[in-house]
Amino acid sequence: MAPLPSTAVLLRRRPEGEPRPDDFEIVHRPCPDPEDGQLRLEVLWLSLDPYMRGRMSAARSYVEPVGIGDVMAGQAVCRVESSRHPGFAPGTLVLAGSGWCTAALSDGTGLIRLDPAPAPLTAALGVLGMPGLTAYAGLAEIGRPKAGETVVVAAATGPVGSAVGQIARKRGCRAVGIAGGAEKCRLLVEHFGFDAAVDHRAPDFPARLKAACPNGIDVYFENVGGAVWDAVLPLLNDFSRVPVCGLVSQYNATALPAGPNRVPDVMRAVLSRRIEIRGFIVWDFAHRAGEFRREVGTWVADGSMRTLEHRVEGIERAPAALVDMLAGRNLGKVVVKVAPGAPD
Amino acid sequence: MAPLPSTAVLLRRRPEGEPRPDDFEIVHRPCPDPEDGQLRLEVLWLSLDPYMRGRMSAARSYVEPVGIGDVMAGQAVCRVESSRHPGFAPGTLVLAGSGWCTAALSDGTGLIRLDPAPAPLTAALGVLGMPGLTAYAGLAEIGRPKAGETVVVAAATGPVGSAVGQIARKRGCRAVGIAGGAEKCRLLVEHFGFDAAVDHRAPDFPARLKAACPNGIDVYFENVGGAVWDAVLPLLNDFSRVPVCGLVSQYNATALPAGPNRVPDVMRAVLSRRIEIRGFIVWDFAHRAGEFRREVGTWVADGSMRTLEHRVEGIERAPAALVDMLAGRNLGKVVVKVAPGAPD
Numbered sequence: 015m016a017p018l019p020s021t022a023v024l025l026r027r028r029p030e031g032e033p034r035p036d037d038f039e040i041v042h043r044p045c046p047d048p049e050d051g052q053l054r055l056e057v058l059w060l061s062l063d064p065y066m067r068g069r070m071s072a073a074r075s076y077v078e079p080v081g082i083g084d085v086m087a088g089q090a091v092c093r094v095e096s097s098r099h100p101g102f103a104p105g106t107l108v109l110a111g112s113g114w115c116t117a118a119l120s121d122g123t124g125l126i127r128l129d130p131a132p133a134p135l136t137a138a139l140g141v142l143g144m145p146g147l148t149a150y151a152g153l154a155e156i157g158r159p160k161a162g163e164t165v166v167v168a169a170a171t172g173p174v175g176s177a178v179g180q181i182a183r184k185r186g187c188r189a190v191g192i193a194g195g196a197e198k199c200r201l202l203v204e205h206f207g208f209d210a211a212v213d214h215r216a217p218d219f220p221a222r223l224k225a226a227c228p229n230g231i232d233v234y235f236e237n238v239g240g241a242v243w244d245a246v247l248p249l250l251n252d253f254s255r256v257p258v259c260g261l262v263s264q265y266n267a268t269a270l271p272a273g274p275n276r277v278p279d280v281m282r283a284v285l286s287r288r289i290e291i292r293g294f295i296v297w298d299f300a301h302r303a304g305e306f307r308r309e310v311g312t313w314v315a316d317g318s319m320r321t322l323e324h325r326v327e328g329i330e331r332a333p334a335a336l337v338d339m340l341a342g343r344n345l346g347k348v349v350v351k352v353a354p355g356a357p358d
Numbered sequence: 359m360a361p362l363p364s365t366a367v368l369l370r371r372r373p374e375g376e377p378r379p380d381d382f383e384i385v386h387r388p389c390p391d392p393e394d395g396q397l398r399l400e401v402l403w404l405s406l407d408p409y410m411r412g413r414m415s416a417a418r419s420y421v422e423p424v425g426i427g428d429v430m431a432g433q434a435v436c437r438v439e440s441s442r443h444p445g446f447a448p449g450t451l452v453l454a455g456s457g458w459c460t461a462a463l464s465d466g467t468g469l470i471r472l473d474p475a476p477a478p479l480t481a482a483l484g485v486l487g488m489p490g491l492t493a494y495a496g497l498a499e500i501g502r503p504k505a506g507e508t509v510v511v512a513a514a515t516g517p518v519g520s521a522v523g524q525i526a527r528k529r530g531c532r533a534v535g536i537a538g539g540a541e542k543c544r545l546l547v548e549h550f551g552f553d554a555a556v557d558h559r560a561p562d563f564p565a566r567l568k569a570a571c572p573n574g575i576d577v578y579f580e581n582v583g584g585a586v587w588d589a590v591l592p593l594l595n596d597f598s599r600v601p602v603c604g605l606v607s608q609y610n611a612t613a614l615p616a617g618p619n620r621v622p623d624v625m626r627a628v629l630s631r632r633i634e635i636r637g638f639i640v641w642d643f644a645h646r647a648g649e650f651r652r653e654v655g656t657w658v659a660d661g662s663m664r665t666l667e668h669r670v671e672g673i674e675r676a677p678a679a680l681v682d683m684l685a686g687r688n689l690g691k692v693v694v695k696v697a698p699g700a701p702d
Contacts, residue, residue: 075630076596239625252420258629264622273617277624278608281583284637285602286419291635293628 017044021329023114025080032266035333045117053099055092055118058356061139062336062348067265076295085113091135109138114332116352133314134358140173140347141321144296148259149177150306151299156257156292161186163232168192168242170202173347178235179208180319190226194342206320220245238263250289258293322346361388365673367458369424376610379677389461397441399462402700404434405483406680406692411609420639429457435479453482458676460696477658478702484517484691485665488640492603493521494650495643500601500636505530507576512536512586514546517691522579523552524663534570538686550664564589582607594633602637666690
């Protein structure tokens with residue numbers, strides 16, 4: 015063994031508003047040899063996810079922010095490159111919180127072994143990973159869709175939204191997806207099998223959403239907030255449920271929107287229609303992970319659960335890819351191919 | 359039998375903003391004799407409740423509004439004055455949706471027989487009636503307080519708020535009440551046994567509320583909205599629950615408050631702290647009524663559950679009393695003594 019040349023992406027400064035690629039810094043530094051009890055990971059595929067915007071800010075949240083000068087946080091599919099850890103032999107494939115880098119040391123904590131057989135490796139970052147569990151558990155625990163109900167989700171070509179819609183269909187619901195642009199809307203219906211798709215960029219978006227939900231909305235899976243939420247609110251049915259797992263439209267906001275203050279409208283709707291709004295993060299529902307992997311794993315294996323990946327080549331492109339994803343300039347789950355020879 | 363002289367209060371027009379006594383019209387007209395299968399009710403005690411403001415408006419809600427020219431809706435303790443109904447003998451005491459009047463016909467539908475023995479008759483309109491069940495079931499189903507948690511409620515000297523605080527104490531929680539003015543705050547602690555009381559009229563109300571909740575807020579029982587909700591939001595703990603059963607501070611509003619639009623703040627709090635907000639009306643939890651009557655009935659009988667009544671004499675004073683109650687110019691549960699000789 016010898017120190018391994020490595021590239022890492024550090025957080026250079028906290029963005030004001032929309033992040034920019036130069037909020038990050040790319041450094042080249044060797045990754046040391048593992049010591050006793052350690053192993054060294056070669057990062058194959060890095061996942062990019064909307065929650066990363068929150069890690070860049072110092073605002074109160076459910077996790078600590080990334081420190082200035084620290085390696086940007088993130089999950090990745092990795093291969094054990096060398097090991098002095100009794101539990102992990104070289105060549106083992108794992109899911110790791112390696113951060114944005116090409117190589118990292120680990121003491122084995124939190125590593126999850128991956129079985130490459132049943133699905134592409136990158137599924138562990140999407141439909142069979144954190145985004146898939148977010149969709150599955152958020153629906154099961156909070157959305158509680160019943161056959162015949164209408165389930166609406168935005169950012170619907172993304173890994174969470176596309177899973178929400180497909181699971182809703184499997185539960186016997188009408189699935190309505192919201193996305194930006196005609197191409198995404200076409201994919202929602204043709205590739206993912208949503209019953210209807212609505213373009214939030216259309217000037218008459220609220221009217222189109224209403225037309226796509228003739229029986230109102232029973233479950234709105236909230237991951238964007240903003241204007242989409244404003245259009246959803248009047249359509250929510252009595253006893254509807256709103257799992258809230260993200261608010262990507264407001265992550266880059268530097269100030270509150272202009273008035274009037276619409277909080278009374280939201281609360282009046284909650285009261286008169288007995289709406290349930292509940293925030294969650296995926297790890298709150300870790301107890302659902304086994305059931306999730308069995309059920310969704312079966313669907314992925316039999317081809318009845320579709321995925322869509324947006325692949326970016328090279329860790330140095332990760333900063334721009336994150337910026338693009340937060341602005342919706344991606345098509346599907348964003349993964350970064352970090353190792354040039356990474357297997358699928 | 360003969361037609362009975364009777365007074366009724368009709369809705370004359372829908373109020374714009376704060377209702378005024380002359381939005382109502384008082385009429386004197388005989389109540390006819392009951393026909394076969396009917397009975398005639400003498401109204402003893404009429405309940406005044408915040409939900410009545412909603413019935414005066416045509417806005418979308420969970421029930422139909424009162425029609426212009428119709429008798430104002432409301433629940434009352436009544437005595438069967440005369441009867442041609444096989445199920446109800448004259449003299450029987452019942453809880454009835456008689457509306458605002460001194461006498462009314464009924465075919466028996468929805469009447470609930472009252473046992474005058476265990477508690478004052480008017481308890482059926484307060485702690486052992488709809489407001490009590492609202493507090494009991496809202497806590498049980500949505501608040502789910504655990505011993506050691508902090509439960510906050512506003513309008514806390516009212517029948518719902520005072521029950522919420524006392525039940526929270528019985529569940530081992532810290533109960534913090536919010537009310538307007540020093541006298542109400544004194545009663546919260548001395549009469550109802552709250553752990554702390556906070557005056558929402560104090561200029562530094564948010565800071566006082568924070569000081570009264572050193573461990574944050576786990577359950578906020580929402581019945582007022584507005585500035586109180588704004589002060590509560592930053593104090594809500596991870597996994598806190600917000601049952602919403604009323605928004606009395608905004609019932610008279612004719613426009614939304616000035617900006618900025620704080621909806622993104624609410625949604626961000628919901629997400630990052632995994633807050634649950636859920637609206638309900640008492641009848642959603644009718645299945646809790648038996649358990650409620652047993653448990654709270656025991657507490658009322660043994661004196662460990664305190665009440666406070668604001669009594670008004672004469673049905674013609676009901677309009678002004680409702681206006682006053684909506685503005686917080688009452689002290690406790692508002693009941694109108696409709697029959698001069700009504701028993702307690």
